Amino acid sequence: MTDLSEYDRALSRKRAAAGVLFFDSSGRVMIVDPVYKECWEIPGGAVEKDESPRAGARREVREELGLDIEPGRLLSVDWTAPRAERSEGIAMLFDGGELSGEQLEAVRLQPEELRAFEFASKDQLERRLIPVLARRVKASIDARRRATTVYLENGSAVG
Structure with a gap:
């Protein structure tokens, strides 16, 4: 992208992140243990400049898990308020979607980013994830079940 208009330069810029929810045959969701912080996460991360959220999610999954899987349907969009250092x-x-046994065997964790992965039930998410992420993942699981997309603010449904 070259020169932006004065109007465009004056607009606010927001961080963008994208993740993918993977499930096992029991309907539990994959969570990952990052080496750089205590709380668990989901596969995904920051969307890079000039990268679509879907492409960013796919890239992050490929980097973190060694799986090249095209993300499916959008489950949720969540606006998060500023917080300390963010x-x-x-x-x-x-x-x-549901990962096959073959896909699970192909998982290769990026050692600079992840220590481990596991599958968690919806009830376990509040103990493993930070509150806003636990709410986002739960709402996304519900949206998946209903075949809808949900809009959230700080992990909670609005409207």
Whole structure:
């Protein structure tokens, strides 16, 4: 992208993140243990400049898990308020579907980023994830079940 208009330069910029929810045959969701922080996460991360959220989610999954899987349907869009050391942002979660045994065997964790992965039931998410992410993942699981997309603010449904 070259020169932006004065109007465009004056607009706010928001962080963007995208993740993918993968499930096992029991309907539990994959969570990952990052080496750089205590709380667990889901596969995904920051969307890079000039990268679509779907492409960012796919890239992050490929980097973190060694799986090249096209993300499915958008499950949620979540606006997150600024907090300590973070600006406001938009986080999107996509449906990764149920992973086969072959796909699970192919998982290769990026050692600089992840220690482990496991599958968690919806009830376990509040104990493993930060509150806003637990709410986002739960709402996204519900949206998947209903075949809808949900808009959230700080992990909670609005409207």
